Amino acid sequence: xxxxxxxxxxxxxxxxxxxxxxxxxxxxxxxxxxxxxxxxxxxxxxxxxxxxxxxxxxxxxxxxxxxxxxxxxxxxxxxxxxxxxxxxxxxxxxxxxxxxxxxxxxxxxxxxxxxxxxxxxxxxxxxxxxxxxxxxxxxxxxxxxxxxxxxxxxxxxxxxxxxxxxxxxxxxxxxxxxxxxxxxxxxxxxxxxxxxxxxxxxxxxxxxxxxxxxxxxxxxxxxxxxxxxxxxxxxxxxxxxxxxxxxxxxxxxxxxxxxxxxxxxxxxxxxx
Amino acid sequence: xxxxxxxxxxxxxxxxxxxxxxxxxxxxxxxxxxxxxxxxxxxxxxxxxxxxxxxxxxxxxxxxxxxxxxxxxxxxxxxxxxxxxxxxxxxxxxxxxxxxxxxxxxxxxxxxxxxxxxxxxxxxxxxxxxxxxxxxxxxxxxxxxxxxxxxxxxxxxxxxxxxxxxxxxxxxxxxxxxxxxxxxxxxxxxxxxxxxxxxxxxxxxxxxxxxxxxxxxxxxxxxxxxxxxxxxxxxxxxxxxxxxxxxxxxxxxxxxxxxxxxxxxxxxx
Ligand SMILES: Nc1ncnc2c1ncn2[C@@H]1O[C@H](COP(=O)(O)OP(=O)(O)OP(=O)(O)O)[C@@H](O)[C@H]1O
Ligand SMILES: [Mg+2]
Numbered sequence: 097x098x099x100x101x102x103x104x105x106x107x108x109x110x111x112x113x114x115x116x117x118x119x120x121x122x123x124x125x126x127x128x129x130x131x132x133x134x135x136x137x138x139x140x141x142x143x144x145x146x147x148x149x150x151x152x153x154x155x156x157x158x159x160x161x162x163x164x165x166x167x168x169x170x171x172x173x174x175x176x177x178x179x180x181x182x183x184x185x186x187x188x189x190x191x192x193x194x195x196x197x198x199x200x201x202x203x204x205x206x207x208x209x210x211x212x213x214x215x216x217x218x219x220x221x222x223x224x225x226x227x228x229x230x231x232x233x234x235x236x237x238x239x240x241x242x243x244x245x246x247x248x249x250x251x252x253x254x255x256x257x258x259x260x261x262x263x264x265x266x267x268x269x270x271x272x273x274x275x276x277x278x279x280x281x282x283x284x285x286x287x288x289x290x291x292x293x294x295x296x297x298x299x300x301x302x303x304x305x306x307x308x309x310x311x312x313x314x315x316x317x318x319x320x321x322x323x324x325x326x327x328x329x330x331x332x333x334x335x336x337x338x339x340x341x342x343x344x345x346x347x348x349x350x351x352x353x354x355x356x357x358x359x360x361x362x363x364x365x366x367x368x
Numbered sequence: 369x370x371x372x373x374x375x376x377x378x379x380x381x382x383x384x385x386x387x388x389x390x391x392x393x394x395x396x397x398x399x400x401x402x403x404x405x406x407x408x409x410x411x412x413x414x415x416x417x418x419x420x421x422x423x424x425x426x427x428x429x430x431x432x433x434x435x436x437x438x439x440x441x442x443x444x445x446x447x448x449x450x451x452x453x454x455x456x457x458x459x460x461x462x463x464x465x466x467x468x469x470x471x472x473x474x475x476x477x478x479x480x481x482x483x484x485x486x487x488x489x490x491x492x493x494x495x496x497x498x499x500x501x502x503x504x505x506x507x508x509x510x511x512x513x514x515x516x517x518x519x520x521x522x523x524x525x526x527x528x529x530x531x532x533x534x535x536x537x538x539x540x541x542x543x544x545x546x547x548x549x550x551x552x553x554x555x556x557x558x559x560x561x562x563x564x565x566x567x568x569x570x571x572x573x574x575x576x577x578x579x580x581x582x583x584x585x586x587x588x589x590x591x592x593x594x595x596x597x598x599x600x601x602x603x604x605x606x607x608x609x610x611x612x613x614x615x616x617x618x619x620x621x622x623x624x625x626x627x628x629x630x631x632x633x634x635x636x637x
Pocket of ligand 1: 379380388406407408409410411412413414415
């Protein structure tokens with residue numbers, strides 16, 4: 097009985113140890129892939145090995161232009177919801193005209209970058225893993241390598257550059273949509289004077305809010321691309337694994353986005 | 369010229385450990401066609417993947433033109449790979465590109481030729497495999513046999529010194545097999561390309577090979593000219609050539625004895 101008990105504990109401990117070892121392996125894998133990607137995107141072009149502009153344009157359209165509508169819609173609705181939710185609390189203090197300030201700051205600093213990134217993790221991250229994973233399974237990545245071509249440079253770098261440009265752009269435009277959503281609710285349902293609403297918003301917003309939001313969305317872009325590509329590149333086997341890893345890529349990048357958002361928010365909070 | 373000495377490769381760890389190649393030695397001579405024959409799972413593709421630097425062996429060495437490629441870093445390996453053309457078992461064409469872009473990719477990336485020259489070269493290679501006119505199609509729009517031939521066109525687009533073929537004729541009709549066989553032979557005889565062909569197709573191996581290496585469970589059981597193989601008295605070779613179900617080569621993939629494995633199983637109720 098006791099032997100069994102200790103045996104059980106022992107096995108459990110070993111399993112935990114293995115889990116940590118595996119986790120560490122994955123982290124170091126993502127780290128190396130990220131380093132290689134950054135090297136190929138920023139340092140190699142300086143050494144006379146140009147980036148694949150053609151595939152980058154295609155990806156920009158794929159991840160940016162085609163995701164615009166869904167990001168705008170999401171943030172517009174977030175703006176509307178936020179305005180209605182805060183109006184009730186604010187009106188109790190008789191400060192209903194500050195709804196604009198609250199919506200503006202909350203969206204540019206926090207909700208804009210976060211929601212845009214979450215939407216993109218679902219839309220673009222999944223597509224990356226599925227696409228690259230299928231290429232891995234059908235030996236296309238192997239074929240690239242054996243032609244002495246670097247798969248990271250061919251496949252990941254264009255996607256990375258496209259997303260790191262497009263996600264901040266979408267975030268800015270999405271922020272405007274969110275603020276516009278709040279404004280619509282404010283001036284119609286809540287009956288705030290449009291001029292006052294705008295004044296309060298502009299008073300409250302600072303340039304550094306915008307920049308901290310953009311910095312975050314750049315980081316989120318990195319997370320989406322690296323997790324998506326890493327989970328595609330490690331696939332061994334068949335289509336089943338592509339499905340599994342696509343799911344893991346979306347879940348993992350969403351969680352990492354939220355965790356890193358918390359870290360950066362805390363960081364910017366203490367910085368001030 | 370490629371020489372392989374004492375190559376050993378195992379996959380998996382612990383209970384699942386499987387020896388795929390053990391003490392493998394072979395020479396692939398320059399300008400000759402060498403065929404690697406063997407049953408499914410005997411390690412043919414694994415040998416090929418070692419030669420192209422995809423797998424690292426547990427021990428042993430592989431020399432390509434005198435250079436040992438085992439343990440080479442990426443840059444050194446890429447230099448060696450520029451001598452190679454590889455036709456994959458599954459074709460491995462890039463699905464997002466047209467046939468023309470697929471064949472042109474190595475040319476665009478590794479040479480400074482202008483667009484017109486590249487277009488002409490692509491046409492020439494496609495003509496060689498009998499598929500001129502398919503330039504604008506995507507890999508998903510063409511048949512399996514055509515995929516293989518385009519994969520071959522891509523493999524030879526840079527005029528490599530050494531070409532690897534993994535099952536070039538599996539799944540093709542007899543005429544296409546004949547065409548591909550002729551092509552492999554011509555490339556070696558006329559252009560001095562070293563060809564390494566992995567295949568199941570006995571007839572085509574006997575037609576094209578200067579030398580045949582016969583594999584069984586990762587070990588060479590026989591090697592020599594097609595004539596020597598045909599006249600071999602080794603029961604394993606005889607069984608393979610005649611396709612006999614019973615003989616020294618078992619059908620089962622397992623490396624363990626069936627009876628032993630059954631005895632070891634415990635039964636619960
Ligand atoms: N990456 C791998 N991991 C684990 N086992 C592997 C791996 N690659 C190959 N094997 C095993 O090695 C053995 C030889 O495989 P290989 O692909 O070389 O066979 P083959 O001779 O090419 O067969 P076929 O003619 O069917 O293509 C098989 O039993 C296979 O299960
Ligand atoms: Mg094979």
